[in-house]
Amino acid sequence: MTDVPVHRYSCVIIGGGLTGLRAALEIADAGYDTAVISKVHPLRSHSVAAQGGINAALGNAKGGENDTWEAHAFDTIKGSDYLADQDAVALMCRDAPRAVIELEHMGTVFSRTQDGRIAQRPFGGAGFPRTCYAQDRTGHNILHTLYEQAVNRKIPVYEEFFVISLVHAGGRCVGCTALEIATGKVHGFVSGVVFLATGGFGRIYSRSTNALINTGDGASLALRAGAPLKDMEFVQFHPTSLYGTNILITEGARGEGGILLNSDGERFMDRYAPGSRELAPRDVVARAIQKEIDEGRGFNGGYVHLDLTFLGEDLIKKRLPGIRLITRDFTGVDPINKPIPVQPAQHYSMGGVGVSLDGRVTDVGGLYAAGECACVSVHGANRLGGNSLLETVVFGRHVAQTILKDLSGVQISSSDPVKDAVQQMERKLAAMLSRGEGEPLYRIMDELKVTMITHFGIFRREKTMIEGLKKVKELQDRFSGVIITHKGQVFNQALVQALELEGMLLLAEVVAQGALARKESRGSHARTDFPARDDNNFLTHTMARLKEGEIEILYEPVTLGMFEPKERQY
Ligand SMILES: Cc1cc2nc3c(=O)[nH]c(=O)nc-3n(C[C@H](O)[C@H](O)[C@H](O)COP(=O)(O)OP(=O)(O)OC[C@H]3O[C@@H](n4cnc5c(N)ncnc54)[C@H](O)[C@@H]3O)c2cc1C
Numbered sequence: 001m002t003d004v005p006v007h008r009y010s011c012v013i014i015g016g017g018l019t020g021l022r023a024a025l026e027i028a029d030a031g032y033d034t035a036v037i038s039k040v041h042p043l044r045s046h047s048v049a050a051q052g053g054i055n056a057a058l059g060n061a062k063g064g065e066n067d068t069w070e071a072h073a074f075d076t077i078k079g080s081d082y083l084a085d086q087d088a089v090a091l092m093c094r095d096a097p098r099a100v101i102e103l104e105h106m107g108t109v110f111s112r113t114q115d116g117r118i119a120q121r122p123f124g125g126a127g128f129p130r131t132c133y134a135q136d137r138t139g140h141n142i143l144h145t146l147y148e149q150a151v152n153r154k155i156p157v158y159e160e161f162f163v164i165s166l167v168h169a170g171g172r173c174v175g176c177t178a179l180e181i182a183t184g185k186v187h188g189f190v191s192g193v194v195f196l197a198t199g200g201f202g203r204i205y206s207r208s209t210n211a212l213i214n215t216g217d218g219a220s221l222a223l224r225a226g227a228p229l230k231d232m233e234f235v236q237f238h239p240t241s242l243y244g245t246n247i248l249i250t251e252g253a254r255g256e257g258g259i260l261l262n263s264d265g266e267r268f269m270d271r272y273a274p275g276s277r278e279l280a281p282r283d284v285v286a287r288a289i290q291k292e293i294d295e296g297r298g299f300n301g302g303y304v305h306l307d308l309t310f311l312g313e314d315l316i317k318k319r320l321p322g323i324r325l326i327t328r329d330f331t332g333v334d335p336i337n338k339p340i341p342v343q344p345a346q347h348y349s350m351g352g353v354g355v356s357l358d359g360r361v362t363d364v365g366g367l368y369a370a371g372e373c374a375c376v377s378v379h380g381a382n383r384l385g386g387n388s389l390l391e392t393v394v395f396g397r398h399v400a401q402t403i404l405k406d407l408s409g410v411q412i413s414s415s416d417p418v419k420d421a422v423q424q425m426e427r428k429l430a431a432m433l434s435r436g437e438g439e440p441l442y443r444i445m446d447e448l449k450v451t452m453i454t455h456f457g458i459f460r461r462e463k464t465m466i467e468g469l470k471k472v473k474e475l476q477d478r479f480s481g482v483i484i485t486h487k488g489q490v491f492n493q494a495l496v497q498a499l500e501l502e503g504m505l506l507l508a509e510v511v512a513q514g515a516l517a518r519k520e521s522r523g524s525h526a527r528t529d530f531p532a533r534d535d536n537n538f539l540t541h542t543m544a545r546l547k548e549g550e551i552e553i554l555y556e557p558v559t560l561g562m563f564e565p566k567e568r569q570y
Contacts (some may be wrong), residue, residue: 004422006188006415007158010033010407012176014163014218017041019141019371020144020394023195023403028153030404035156037178037189039213039496042147046199046211046372047392050139051123051322052252053131054103054393056096060113061120061129065104069093071127074563076387080380081127081283081523081533082565083231083541083558088357088376090562092387092394096509098259099393100132111319118427121255121319122386125281131386135374136250136322154514161187162496163217166194166225167421172365173225174413177425181496184489186425188418192410193403196222196361197396200349202235204511205305205505206347206449206455209241209248220503222353223510227361229545230375230556231351231464233514234505234524236383237458239285243303246345246552251385252482253308253323253340254278256315260289261305261339262297264322268304273570280570283382283524286344293343305339320534332487344458348372348388350379351514354543359399362543368403370395377541380558381523393430407446432498438483441494444475445501452508453476456515461529468503469512476505506546513551514542535565 009053011027013020016038038045045178046168052185057067072093077084104110104118111119111133134141150157163177164186168174175190201216202208223229239260241250254260260278262268270290280288308323313336316324320335327335338350352375354362358373362366370376371392378391455468479502486494520534521527540555 004419005185006190006418007035008190008412009033010192010412011195011403012037012189012191013178013195014176015045015199015371015373016157016159016196016394017045017047017199018143018146019372019396020195021150022393023370024152024155025146025149025199025260026397026400027403028155032404035137035158035281036150037146037158037161039160039162039181041159042157042524043143045143047139047143049211049248050082050213050436051136051248051250052123052255053133053138053386054100054389055126055130055384056100056125056132056390057093057128057130058097058100058118058120058132064120064128064130065317067128067130069096072096072130073143075126076378076384077380077563079382079384081382081568082539083380083522085377086561086563087222087559088378091357092391095394099390103142103145103393106145106149108134116212121252122249122279123255124279124285125247126134126385131252131255133252136252136320142389150246162499164499165420165421165426166221166367168225169417170412175418177418177421179429181491183285185461186422186429188415190413190415190418190423192412193366193368194211194371195399195403196353196367196372196539198373201504201507202346202349202447204508205235205346205452206466209238209246209455210346215500215504216349216373216502216507217503219353219368220506221366222361222367223506223546224368225364225367227349227364227367228354228545229351229510230541230543231377231514232510233518233542233545234381235346235456236282236348236350236512236524237286237342237344239282239289240306242326242330242343243301243341243343245475247326247330248457249306249323249327249340249342251282253306253320256512256541257311258306258308261307262292262560263299264297268292268297270500274401276570281382281384281524282569286385287526288459289344295429299341303341303343306337307335307339309339324520345559346453348383350377350381350383351375358449359395359403360402367400372400381525418423429495433462433484433487434497434505441482441484443502445497447473448475448508452511456511458526460515460525460527462516465512469509469516470514472505472508476509479505509551510544513553514544515555518542539565
């Protein structure tokens with residue numbers, strides 16, 4: 001007990017991606033002491049990998065002059081298959097132009113139109129060219145900008161600190177514990193409020209475009225703390241990832257004019273979405289590609305072609321240089337001369353921690369969440385490309401403003417509950433490390449990922465899902481006998497992975513239970529046994545809670561208002 005390292009802040013932000021950093025700036029500028037905790041250096045957060053761009057109705061591009069925030073809201077709600085909460089969508093789309101201009105003023109190097117304004121490109125499901133971009137490295141540019149701003153304000157960042165538990169006292173969250181990965185020491189953080197900005201959980205799937213760190217830690221922490229997880233069965237599959245490695249090939253490639261061809265040389269999107277073709281929303285295009293592959297019109301091994309060759313060398317070098325490098329380096333194909341082999345891959349977590357419009361986590365006082373780890377919900381059953389970067393900066397700031405309102409009434413707790421939690425975690429980690437024999441970690445991890453892609457992938461049906469859920473439960477049981485072969489304290493990545501896996505197994509079950517219970521098809525949730533959308537029974541959000549060790553599924557109404565649900569046609 002004597003040398004438990006304990007840190008005290010008004011606000012602790014878990015996550016150094018765009019959401020966490022944008023929130024940190026807001027809180028620091030209001031004069032409160034805040035710290036960011038991140039399991040990797042902030043610049044390695046998955047936000048850095050975002051390629052295609054960020055949406056805002058600026059009206060800068062040719063053909064986009066009449067764009068409005070209302071049109072952006074309509075596209076988002078239609079894209080969501082009417083599951084998004086319309087008040088949240090309105091808040092985001094109305095604030096988008098301000099948020100993008102703010103990024104520009106902070107120093108983001110956006111690509112430009114001829115007359116010097118921020119350039120915008122067409123994206124899937126959007127009625128106007130609305131996606132502002134920095135070549136095909138938009139996330140990289142924005143994340144560096146926000147990180148520079150955080151460094152300028154001297155905001156403390158605990159990097160390579162892995163948060164392992166939230167701490168409660170007096171009915172609210174009063175801090176957290178974190179493993180310092182470099183030393184193996186457990187630290188305590190006492191804080192007035194805790195902000196979750198921990199990103200998505202894509203890595204519960206094999207074939208994912210996500211960074212290896214996207215293991216959904218924040219969502220499993222919140223679930224264990226009593227919060228509901230919302231709409232977790234809605235998992236986005238991006239239509240175009242590089243065949244073999246599943247590195248993302250941005251929708252921007254289709255936005256710039258790229259087309260999809262099957263092994264017969266047919267531009268097959270004509271059959272699936274005659275109006276928008278390659279620029280239909282992601283759920284539609286991913287299903288079309290998968291169907292072509294399943295019905296034997298893909299290439300060997302299961303991919304189709306994304307053809308950019310006719311766009312010309314100049315355009316590819318100017319607007320898609322990253323895509324060209326990735327394709328050349330990982331397949332040996334230069335997209336200037338040859339089509340890119342692509343297949344769908346897990347890409348985004350629409351579901352997440354249930355929060356109010358202002359980011360307060362449902363049922364857990366003192367806890368807030370935003371960004372990909374949360375579900376507010378602006379994406380509903382299917383996210384439009386370019387809306388996630390927007391969500392991070394809009395809600396990072398908005399939820400920080402909620403915190404600023406709430407903080408004035410908050411007394412920071414004594415250190416005792418956090419010190420107790422640190423000791424409890426030390427005992428847990430020691431027990432995990434002391435186990436001498438058991439099953440290797442990677443085997444359970446690999447089986448989980450394959451189970452999820454096989455049983456809860458693009459197309460779903462009851463029989464396969466029941467088998468999948470059984471397998472997930474078997475893996476949960478086997479986890480209790482997992483062995484961590486590396487016993488050291490310094491950079492014990494196996495220990496970190498074991499802690500991640502424990503949470504991933506829980507999230508996988510929530511996805512599975514939610515998917516089984518939702519007997520309809522909506523957005524990314526496509527059931528072959530229930531192919532139609534069912535607004536009478538399922539125009540509702542799934543709310544999953546942990547009750548005495550079991551997942552309980554309840555439903556809550558969707559907030560409508562601006563647009564009546566209609567059949568989606570593209
Ligand atoms: C390849 C790719 C390309 C994309 N392109 C686009 C695009 O062009 N446009 C768009 O709108 N969206 C895009 N997206 C989606 C978008 O990038 C993400 O949804 C968004 O950046 C998520 O930001 P975030 O701040 O919520 O989380 P992240 O950027 O994922 O950050 C999460 C943070 O949480 C920290 N963390 C997690 N768990 C713990 C823990 N236990 N302890 C401590 N720290 C923890 C991590 O270290 C990290 O700092 C893309 C996604 C991918 C995968």
